[in-house]
Amino acid sequence: MLIVKDLSIERLDKKIFENINLSLSPGNITILKGKNGSGKTTLLKAILNLLEPSFGSIYWKGKLLKKNLYDFYNHVTYIGDTTSSLRKLTIKDNINIWKKFFISNINDAQIEIALKTLKLDNYLNKKVGTLSFGETKKLEFLRLIMENKKVWILDEPLSNLDEDSIGLMKQTFEDHCSKEGSIIFSSHQNPGIYVTEEINL
């Protein structure tokens, strides 16, 4: 579905990376590995069409990504390194807003189950600003489940998580793959998750 061909990016006349090739088909997990500053986030941004590649091109479903952007955005969820939940509102409000905004077809029972497995069900009426960093990170994954899209693009999803949560992530990833979904994620450590493709930046 998603094919990246000979991608090179320069910022401020400085080469960040060169000749990246990547192809993502349903059921695949791709990991981007590299040190800090090696351009993992930059590559993810280029895939989201936020950055203009200096050379090379990206294709989505056989068409150039730029020509097919709307369809691509309909199939993709991005989780960056920030907390996208609204800090002033409670978890419940956040869930409500997302559910309506994403026009999600996930029902309340499924959300409850997800909340329970993420161990967030006790904090429903707590403001997001009072949660710990790891808990807000988990809330991000709740969004992942609620958006219910095919392609997941995750920036450093495993940092700041405890062992239990990483185990949970593994489980979620495998579930998603078995439902013909595909995942790209970046990491600076070895996650111990089964991946189909590994790209070293």
Next chain:
Amino acid sequence: MNFLNKIIFFYYREYKLNMSGIQDILTNIIFFFISIFIFIFSIGPDKETISLIGVGILWTLLLLSSTLSLRKFYQDDFENGNLLIIHLNGFSFGFISILKTFSHFLFVQVPFLLSIPIACILLNIANDKLFYLFASFSIGSLILSCLGSISSSMNLMNQRNFLLGSVIVMIFSVPVIIFSVGIINMEESFNSLINILFGILLIVFAINPWASGLCLKLSLENS
């Protein structure tokens, strides 16, 4: 239909956000009123003088207090990544800026609009001028919202000197002030002056999605 729903829930989200931080809006209004008090005390008790320069004071303070909240225009959504999430849900950056502009108008400027009658009593402005004041301010504040959108999107990546954003809004609002104060002082040419204001509104409204959209994209690219 999906798209319309998304717009509605965009505003639902803005409503929730603004209601949870309603003290910010109220602080703006309090700033506005305290400035009026200070003006009255510093000018002295002469009612004639106050009502003579009252309209000018009102406009100046409205401009200043609406630039106070500019920092929050895009900054929060930009820093927590919601801007990107909204974009990925099928809104172009230009469209986001239009939605945000209206949201700023609704939740920041309309409270000022509602508090104008009280301010008029304090400043001893005649009741028959209230209509002109309302007409000019409802158009003028939309212009200020558009300008605010442009300047705050320009200054998203500017961590050092945020006051620059206010300066940009103020320099481009000079014609707005000239014409809207003119409306109140020259009631006989109300029609042509309100048309000029409306023309300015159309121009900034047309520029807004392009300029803000470009700046938003630029900031997201390079953050």
Next chain:
Amino acid sequence: MKFLVNPSKFNEMADYLFRPLLILSIILFAIGLLFSFYLSPDDYQQGSTVRIMYVHVPSAWLALLTYAIMTIYSILALAFRIPFGFIFNTAVAPIGAVFTLICIISGSLWGKPMWGTWWVWDARLTSVAILFIIYLIIIFMNLSFENRIVREKVVAIFILIGSVNLPIVKFSVDWWNTLHQPATISKLSKPSIDPSMMTPLIIMTFAFIMIGVAIAILRIKTEIISRKSYLS
């Protein structure tokens, strides 16, 4: 004409042009000042105060011209991806600001004896003041962003938006009643100035252009070099 958009070609051309330009501008300034102080006649109305015109008018023209060129370069840079436009904008904005300042100061020195006031808020004077503040904002923006790519593009966008002010400055005296007199020299009609006063005006204008271009060359060259050092 490639040297107008290509930094390395510009550098070659600049080395070639800088010295002659500087010398020419000094000569022109000498001749022009001689003309404007001793060889030109007094005005029938204003007496010898009219000599302020030989500084005021060229600097006003150049303030507008600089902004107009910056606008063109911003369009080139944003729409056609010519990075030289960004270099030009960064380098030239202070020059325009200085010209505007000279125009404002000489104008109020002229206004005090003739009009009887240093400053009035009519359409021409207000719009020139706004032009000056816009120049200042451009300079401050150039100083206050940390990320170069964002800074350049945001400044270019700001220049484009600010260019609304240009026609207002130029035509304010024709559109509205102002204390400032209408344009003396325009393309459509015969200039209403005597040739003996036109000569020093033209010489001074060219002197201002030469010195402006010479300073611009210096500043653009430093800007190019500073970007090169960023590379290595």
Next chain:
Amino acid sequence: MSLRFQRLLFILLTLVIILSAVLLILYNTRENVSYFYTPSEIDKSDIIINKIIRIGGFVENNSFNKISSSSFKFKITDEKASILVTFKGILPDLFREGQGAVIEGVFVDKNIFNATNVFAKHDENYMPASIKEDLKDTGYWNKKYK
């Protein structure tokens, strides 16, 4: 609405809006951004006493009277109407009969304007003083009013 459709919509809307805005502004600004009014624009019946306004025109020939060393009396005209002005203070160098001037002040009654500030307005013509004398001698010199 796809992103490309939004873009197209924006382009069309922008063009239409800017066009109509420019028309609106040009149609309406002509008379409203005046720094001053001319005497014929001031309706005698509409004069508001003690409201600060500015009037621009020419100092009428043979109307200038010096009452004392620092108070003056003259008429401002645009050839259709004229207004009697009194002024206390220092006049600018350029101020003389037949010369353009802008005055700032208030009407003390329907006919007398009390100026607080007088600005001289010069025109866009520049010519040497000697040439003007020549022109006057041959009769070519005709001062145009606005």
